[in-house]
Amino acid sequence: MKNKTKAFPTILFLLVALFTAGCSAESQVVNERKSEQVFPVTQIIAKDTVLHHQYVADIQAVQNVELRARVQGFLEQVYVDEGQEVTKGQLLFKLNDEEYKEELAKARANLQGALAEAKGIKLEIDRLRMLVEKNVISKTEIDVAKAKLDAANSRIVAARSTISNASIKLSYTSIRAPFDGIIDRIPHRTGSLIDHGSLLTTASNISAIYVYFNVSENEYLQYIKIQAEDPQKKNNKVRLILADGSPYPYEGNIETVESEFKSGTGSIAFRARFPNPDKTLKHGASGNIVLSNAVEDAILVPQKAVFSIQDKNYVFLVDSTNQVSMKSFVPQTRFSSFYIVESGLKPGDRIVLEGIQSIESGMQITPRLVGMDSLIAATL
Numbered sequence: 001m002k003n004k005t006k007a008f009p010t011i012l013f014l015l016v017a018l019f020t021a022g023c024s025a026e027s028q029v030v031n032e033r034k035s036e037q038v039f040p041v042t043q044i045i046a047k048d049t050v051l052h053h054q055y056v057a058d059i060q061a062v063q064n065v066e067l068r069a070r071v072q073g074f075l076e077q078v079y080v081d082e083g084q085e086v087t088k089g090q091l092l093f094k095l096n097d098e099e100y101k102e103e104l105a106k107a108r109a110n111l112q113g114a115l116a117e118a119k120g121i122k123l124e125i126d127r128l129r130m131l132v133e134k135n136v137i138s139k140t141e142i143d144v145a146k147a148k149l150d151a152a153n154s155r156i157v158a159a160r161s162t163i164s165n166a167s168i169k170l171s172y173t174s175i176r177a178p179f180d181g182i183i184d185r186i187p188h189r190t191g192s193l194i195d196h197g198s199l200l201t202t203a204s205n206i207s208a209i210y211v212y213f214n215v216s217e218n219e220y221l222q223y224i225k226i227q228a229e230d231p232q233k234k235n236n237k238v239r240l241i242l243a244d245g246s247p248y249p250y251e252g253n254i255e256t257v258e259s260e261f262k263s264g265t266g267s268i269a270f271r272a273r274f275p276n277p278d279k280t281l282k283h284g285a286s287g288n289i290v291l292s293n294a295v296e297d298a299i300l301v302p303q304k305a306v307f308s309i310q311d312k313n314y315v316f317l318v319d320s321t322n323q324v325s326m327k328s329f330v331p332q333t334r335f336s337s338f339y340i341v342e343s344g345l346k347p348g349d350r351i352v353l354e355g356i357q358s359i360e361s362g363m364q365i366t367p368r369l370v371g372m373d374s375l376i377a378a379t380l
Contacts, residue, residue, distance in 0.1 A: 053291045078092075104166035
């Protein structure tokens, strides 16, 4: 019985040793299988690249003004229709002008009366001057007559001002096109009572179009930097994508940038001008601006090869012995399905392209090379 008791620990020790050896062998097999796994690997290259950034476009006519009544009156005649093209100076609306014609006639009559009064006083002054020379009357009589003449001349000035004001009011009863353009909706019809300031219509000059788009501060600084680095390659050209996804056939030019960033969004507005010879674009239309920037020798990294840890970007770098290790890098920007590298990686580095979730640092892999050119051709 004692011999059996002594033998039991020995048997147990042997069983534990065999189990441990089996686990080690199994772990070794698993590691060997991992090291035998094939992963797609690509080699980083530097390539001249054109970055395309899209922004929501706010499309406006180069001239878009509201035409409002400057005097009150009944709308007597509408000479145009909604959506009609008009030329500068063309008569659009006519308000009833009888009241303003009467005011003008009255002002002219007052002027004639003031002129006649002044003429009579001048004759009286000439007569009084002769009497003064003959010592018939005193000189004070002439001074009184001259004061009356000054008052009459003042009434002449006031009458002429009244005529000018009445003439202006009368002219306001005829509403004309301020420029060549297109008429918008007409809310009032013939016979309507129009108050001072009432909206009659809106006129838009769409021979050219302004397109506004908001750019983030970071992208604005990149744009300015690229423009300043090589003035000969300065590019202010932009393209417009219409609401249906089709490209607008004419290129636009960036003309100006606003003076300050919007506090709520941290963006700044650019303004581009597009020709509009076919009148395709209308005031208030929508679309997207495409801003392109050329980057020479851009170091490209596919996004699917990148993973993040604590706000840092990493790839799995493959060395000459096909061993992988984590490598951090700093991206400059992102476009399409690629990062442009600012620092941390260089052309010629090999990185794991796919399956990064199954890899651990220090693993040996079997690389399957995927050309970067084919990746670029497939995605750009």
